[in-house]
Amino acid sequence: MRYSGARASEAGGQHLRGTLQHIIRDTFALPADLTLEDETALAAIPGWDSVGWVKVIHAVETEFAVELPLDELADVETLGDFLSIVERAADGDGPT
Amino acid sequence: MSEATLAVRLVQGMTRGGGKTAIIRGERRLSHDTLLTAGNALDRHLRRLGVVPGDRVGLRLSDPADFVMAAAALLRGRAIAVPIDRPTPEEQAFLIADADPHVIIHDDSLSAPADVLAGRRPIPLAELDLAQEAPEPEPPRPDDPALLLYTSGTMGRRKGVVCSQANLAATTDYILAFSGLDDEAVEYVGAMVDHAFGFGRCRSVLAAGGTLVLDDRPFTPLRALALLRRQNCNAMASVSAGYVMLLRHFPDAFAERGKHLRWLEIGSMPLPADLMAELCETCPHALVMMNYGMTEAQRSTLIDIGRESGKRGSVGRAAPGTAVRIVDEQTGACLPPYTPGAIEVSGPHVVPGYWRNEEAWRARFRDGWFRTDDVGQLDAEGYLWFIGRRDEMMNVGGEKLSPVDIEERLRPLLDRPYCVCAAGDPQGVYGDIPVLCIEEASAETDWPALRAAATRLLPPSWVPKAAVTLRALPRTATGKVQRKHLRRLIEDDDPAIRRL
Numbered sequence: 022m023r024y025s026g027a028r029a030s031e032a033g034g035q036h037l038r039g040t041l042q043h044i045i046r047d048t049f050a051l052p053a054d055l056t057l058e059d060e061t062a063l064a065a066i067p068g069w070d071s072v073g074w075v076k077v078i079h080a081v082e083t084e085f086a087v088e089l090p091l092d093e094l095a096d097v098e099t100l101g102d103f104l105s106i107v108e109r110a111a112d113g114d115g116p117t
Numbered sequence: 118m119s120e121a122t123l124a125v126r127l128v129q130g131m132t133r134g135g136g137k138t139a140i141i142r143g144e145r146r147l148s149h150d151t152l153l154t155a156g157n158a159l160d161r162h163l164r165r166l167g168v169v170p171g172d173r174v175g176l177r178l179s180d181p182a183d184f185v186m187a188a189a190a191l192l193r194g195r196a197i198a199v200p201i202d203r204p205t206p207e208e209q210a211f212l213i214a215d216a217d218p219h220v221i222i223h224d225d226s227l228s229a230p231a232d233v234l235a236g237r238r239p240i241p242l243a244e245l246d247l248a249q250e251a252p253e254p255e256p257p258r259p260d261d262p263a264l265l266l267y268t269s270g271t272m273g274r275r276k277g278v279v280c281s282q283a284n285l286a287a288t289t290d291y292i293l294a295f296s297g298l299d300d301e302a303v304e305y306v307g308a309m310v311d312h313a314f315g316f317g318r319c320r321s322v323l324a325a326g327g328t329l330v331l332d333d334r335p336f337t338p339l340r341a342l343a344l345l346r347r348q349n350c351n352a353m354a355s356v357s358a359g360y361v362m363l364l365r366h367f368p369d370a371f372a373e374r375g376k377h378l379r380w381l382e383i384g385s386m387p388l389p390a391d392l393m394a395e396l397c398e399t400c401p402h403a404l405v406m407m408n409y410g411m412t413e414a415q416r417s418t419l420i421d422i423g424r425e426s427g428k429r430g431s432v433g434r435a436a437p438g439t440a441v442r443i444v445d446e447q448t449g450a451c452l453p454p455y456t457p458g459a460i461e462v463s464g465p466h467v468v469p470g471y472w473r474n475e476e477a478w479r480a481r482f483r484d485g486w487f488r489t490d491d492v493g494q495l496d497a498e499g500y501l502w503f504i505g506r507r508d509e510m511m512n513v514g515g516e517k518l519s520p521v522d523i524e525e526r527l528r529p530l531l532d533r534p535y536c537v538c539a540a541g542d543p544q545g546v547y548g549d550i551p552v553l554c555i556e557e558a559s560a561e562t563d564w565p566a567l568r569a570a571a572t573r574l575l576p577p578s579w580v581p582k583a584a585v586t587l588r589a590l591p592r593t594a595t596g597k598v599q600r601k602h603l604r605r606l607i608e609d610d611d612p613a614i615r616r617l
Contacts, residue, residue: 050558050588064335068558068588071337072534075366078339091370095343 037085037111038104044080045100048073059101085111121286124193124257126324128153133300133326141348142182142331149326155186155247156193160254162245163196166238168219170195170257173265175213175221175237177201181310181331183242185319187222188311190247192263192285192320194254199265200311206230213237216265216277216472259283265472266313266412269593277472278412285320287465288415291436292321295419296380296404302327304352304380305344307336307359313412314384318354327352338362338371345374353378356385356596364395375400383407385596387503388422389528390430397423407432409503410466414487417441417462418501431500432493439464441501442486443494449483457494457504461486492519509600511539511549513578520600523551523579530570533557536590537581538600540607553581554603555617556590564617584617 042057049068051057063069082089087110097103131139134149168174174196178184184200191198199216201209201223209229213221221227221239257263264280292298304322306329308315322329330348332340336359345353360383363371378400387407388396397405409418409432418441420433435441442451443458452458467487470478481488492504504510505519512518520537527537534556539549553571555562564584571580585607591599606614 048558070589071335071362072556074337074339075362079366091339091367092343092346095337095339 034104034108037108040084041081041100041104041107044077044084048076048080057100059099059104061100062098063100063103064098081107087111120259120283121290122257122259122261122282123263123285123289123320123324124254124282126286126289127156127189127193127320130300130324130326134323137300137326138328139323140182140185140329140331142180142333145182147182147186149323151248152186152189152323154250156190157251157253158247158249159187159190159245160194161249161251163194163220166220166240168196170255171197171262172220173197173199173216173218175199175201175216175218175223176311177209177221177223177227178242179224179226180333181306182333183224185310185316185323185329185331186247187242188264188316189320189323192282193257195257195261197262197265197279200316201227201229202267202309202311204228209233211275212267215275257282259286260469262469264316266316268412269312269597276474276477278468279470279472280415280468284415284466284468287436287438288317289321289324291416291419291439291466292317292382292406293325295421295436296382296406298322298325298327298352298380300326302352302380303330303348303350304328304354305330305332305341305348305350307332307341307344307353307355308384313410313415314356315354317415318382322352338367342367342370342374345377349377350374351377352380354382354384357383357388358385358596360388360396361392364392364399368395368399372399376402378403381405383422387430387432389525391528393422393429394426397426409433409501411489412468413481414462414464414467414489416466417464417489420500428498428500431496431502433501434499435462435501436464436466439466441495441499446507452494454495454497457492459507460489460491460493460501460503462489463487506600509539511551513549513551514547516578518551518579520551523575523581526575526579527553527571527581530567530574531555534590536598536600536603538598538603538607540583540604542582547582550582551579552603552607553584554590554607555584555586556588557586558588562586562617585614586617587613587615 089110093106131149131153136148136150138146139149139152140147176187188198199218201212206228210233213229213233222242259282261282262279263282266278267275306318310319330344381403404421405423407420408416410416418433418435422429440463442461446459463486490507492507494502505521510517523537536554537551540552542550591602
């Protein structure tokens with residue numbers, strides 16, 4: 022599924038954040054009124070599990086045509102942590 | 118009764134390990150010498166608190182390094198260690214009331230209500246000085262109860278399983294002898310260390326004088342890959358779901374780490390046959406070990422699915438000094454090879470009983486044999502072929518079917534977690550019908566198309582008669598799907614279930 026037709030080069034912070042939230046909402050079938058903030062711990066998202074997490078990562082990689090650095094993803098705790106990794110990858114800084 | 122005790126095995130391993138790191142968790146490092154000292158110091162603390170042989174000592178420690186250190190320390194003495202392995206106040210209250218511990222060593226994850234804790238001396242680990250020099254504990258005897266583990270399952274139905282020093286030593290010895298695990302092992306344990314499988318790995322690595330790599334965050338394939346790389350691990354243990362995720366979602370990254378691995382163990386349930394081959398190819402230098410066991414009889418059989426590739430699909434052979442037999446459920450008569458029946462096991466790894474539940478133990482123990490409640494068959498070489506849980510087998514129009522067999526045959530058709538369970542036939546025709554249960558957030562599966570494909574692959578009676586989806590399959594803490602619970606959800610029309 023494509024979420025926005027976004028390309029990495031046009032992925033501005035706000036847009037990227039919105040797309041990530043969309044992917045997470047879709048993956049875990051979250052209610053529309055559930056707020057996802059940068060500070061939200063991924064483990065606190067209802068229904069969060071490692072299979073869903075893998076799906077989110079693959080969906081983001083497909084959406085932005087990037088390869089995310091697995092080693093950094095291992096330490097992600099919050100949505101903000103994840104966002105900053107995706108931002109760097111989309112800007113062409115990663116992975117190495 | 119074997120003369121070995123786990124306490125002796127631990128001291129042997131820790132002495133061999135000496136100043137070398139025994140436990141790594143994040144930035145934390147604990148040496149074998151530190152663990153030895155902690156065992157002596159904890160024993161002195163407990164004696165001063167009035168703990169005598171046979172008293173229970175609860176452990177509620179969320180940092181796995183703390184847990185393994187404290188459990189290994191306790192197991193050197195004559196008290197009984199009780200892991201309080203659940204997070205909620207209700208579950209902890211049940212376990213504490215049942216195990217009746219005299220002391221509870223804990224951190225801030227102890228949430229049981231005050232009335233349950235009253236009179237039980239909860240002591241924060243941080244208040245215990247485990248670095249002080251103290252005499253060695255009085256050595257435990259082989260038949261001393263040492264560890265009280267609770268079976269998985271729902272609260273109230275969990276049974277306390279009393280493991281003796283000899284039971285724990287027998288299992289540890291078998292793992293070490295079978296795998297050749299030695300003091301060079303640096304093992305990532307991607308399983309809960311306060312459960313039978315994970316703790317079995319921990320005590321084996323410590324008894325070998327090796328190094329444990331633990332994580333205080335839940336298992337994800339990414340955490341596994343990162344820790345394997347960062348700590349340069351040469352051994353790994355995980356439940357089968359962990360390997361499935363690594364092989365399916367990160368095959369390249371896992372292959373990169375896999376070539377460094379020398380020892381692997383798969384826990385909880387067998388890996389599907391095609392993934393076994395893939396795992397052995399991904400980890401070409403590793404001994405890949407799979408076991409059949411339960412809390413009451415851990416590691417009843419082992420198989421190295423790499424070297425014994427012709428027997429993949431079986432769960433291996435009984436350990437030396439132990440036995441597995443297949444009997445007729447009704448008569449108890451032994452059955453010949455290749456005849457399915459009830460699996461029974463005996464040997465020094467079989468525990469002496471359930472905690473304060475003699476009646477339940479009598480129902481499971483007959484003529485020196487533990488009745489596993491599983492169904493399987495032996496082949497001519499003594500390999501055990503597991504068929505299914507006796508109470509999960511389904512009777513479809515008089516034909517006994519194993520949900521595991523049906524699941525295996527459906528594998529090419531499904532790319533998401535699923536299982537098959539029995540449910541009562543609403544038409545009242547078949548008795549049970551097989552129901553396919555698919556884990557997905559929204560009902561996307563095209564059931565008519567899937568059923569048509571299944572009809573081409575399976576004998577008619579095996580084809581699921583109905584399919585449901587739900588957000589998450591109910592699982593035990595070790596990842597086993599709870600098919601009986603699913604059956605209840607389906608038959609009760611639970612709102613979590615969406616029929617396709």
